[in-house]
Amino acid sequence: MDFSNYSSIQASLLNGTTSCVSVVNHFLSNIEKQKHLNAFLEVFDQEAIERAKMLDAKTGDKGKLYGMVIALKDNICYKNHKVSASSKILENYISIYSSTVVERLLCEDAIIIGRTNCDEFAMGSSNENSAYGNVLNALDNKKVPGGSSGGSAVAVQADMCILSLGSDTGGSIRQPASFCGLVGYKPSYGLVSRYGLIAYGSSFDQIGPFSKNIEDTRLLMHVISGADEHDATMLQKNISFDKTAVNTKTKIAYIKDTIYNDALEPQVREKTIALLEKLKADGHELEAVGFDYMDYLIPAYYVLSTAEASSNLSRFDGVHYGYRSTNAQNMDQVYTKSRTEGFGKEVKNRIMLGTFVLSSGYYDAYYGKAQKLRRLLTDNINQIFSKYDYLIMPTSPTTAFEFDAKGDDPVAMYLADIFTVLSNLTGTPAISLPLFKSNENNMPIGIQLMSKKYSDASLLDFSEYFIEQYQEK
Secondary structure, eight states, rough: TTTTTTHHHHHHHHTTTHHHHHHHHHHHHHOOOOOOOOEEEEHHHHHHHHHHHHHOOSSSSSOOOOEEEEEETTOOOTTSBBTTOOOOTTTOOBBBBBOOOHHHHHHOEEEEEEEOOSSSSOOOOOOOOOOTTOOTTTTTBBBOSSSSHHHHHHHHHTTTSSEEEEESSSTOOOOHHHHTTTTTOOOTSSSSOOOOOOOOOOTTTTTEESSSSHHHHHHHHHHHOOOOTTOOSSSSSSOOOOOOOOOSSSSEEEEEESSSSSTTHHHHHHHHHHHHHHHHHTTOEEEEEEOGGGHHHHHHHHHHHHHHHHHHGGOOSSSSSSOSSSSSSSSSOOOOHHHHHOHHHHHHHHHHHHHEEEEEEEEIIIIIHHHHHHHHHHHHHHHHHTTSSEEEEEEEEOOBTTTTTTTTTTHHGGGGGEEEEEHHHTTTTTEEEEEEEEETTEEEEEEEEEETTOOOOHHHHHHHHHHHHHHHO
């Protein structure tokens, strides 16, 4: 039985050749063998086995995700379970409600096996910012898995679950998917409910899956997408993810600056250029498009996202819930010491930057200008998609780098997201596909496809064709 493909597992479950308990035990064994990767902060072992027994005993109709073993990033709430966003300030906090995505998973008979490590409050590109230690890339333990959803990526990469959920604020699903050789999908903004997701940047965050194939991604999206009364920012109608016929002669755009960018590793550039040439030879209409804002993507993203973070994280104050300093002598010290001791360095940096760009005298100069640029970016991307079906670019300028390689240069770390933030700034769907491996270090290279907002179903259909046709064998 192929444990990397849910359809294979589901067929075996439904015809009685295996059981949910056997499937869960398989993944629990893998988790135990690979504890050194630090992908999981907590494994719900006994609970997962009990749920598997319950599902095995179930008669009648089975849910769409019957027996699917799923891991949750540690910023997605699950009632009566810990959720910490990998931060000391929420250590041992137990959620009093479940997120919408969790409710929908459970309603369709999925099994949640644990919560995965991540960059603290989803702030990072390498999973080096967790209060609970680094997650290791299963392909090379000296290298990062990408971030912030690194634990969720490695959980799927190392066969510790069938699928996992991460959150993507500026590339936090796609970039680790690229580093780990997975499919990583960020849905259109407003397609998946954010209710129960601990917020980093509310106008950027989207929950999405890691998987090893498009088929499983499509099935999961059937379940977790759709209108939710708890999230007012959602598209209040459902989108079908049913598979449709793929147009194999499409119009694809690429931005020259993403191919000839100075930050690009030679292998990433070579593989991408070779792919573009093959697409053209296969009859796809491929054209370079002008894009004047490449140098402004990272500054605009970090101005806006840190501004939202400074507001969202103000609730973690040592008073309402979570960590409270034992060294405080008065109310002022409760606030200052609790936040100083509870937050990590990167989170403090981003709170301070966000507070600065929102402060009197700087609001118009930074936050106001970044919002205007966001509108220009949205108009520009809509114009591109009025003429082309897809936009193609590398997911990341590099393959997975070694730990501490960018620790002394925060700007270099932020530039790891240079190709992914465009999708979050404009709300469009994007997916990283595991097409290549570097000839130099044998690490995965992901290629990113974007399409117009709410065209998620056709993006997944084309991505499936794309992997079949262009994945390096």
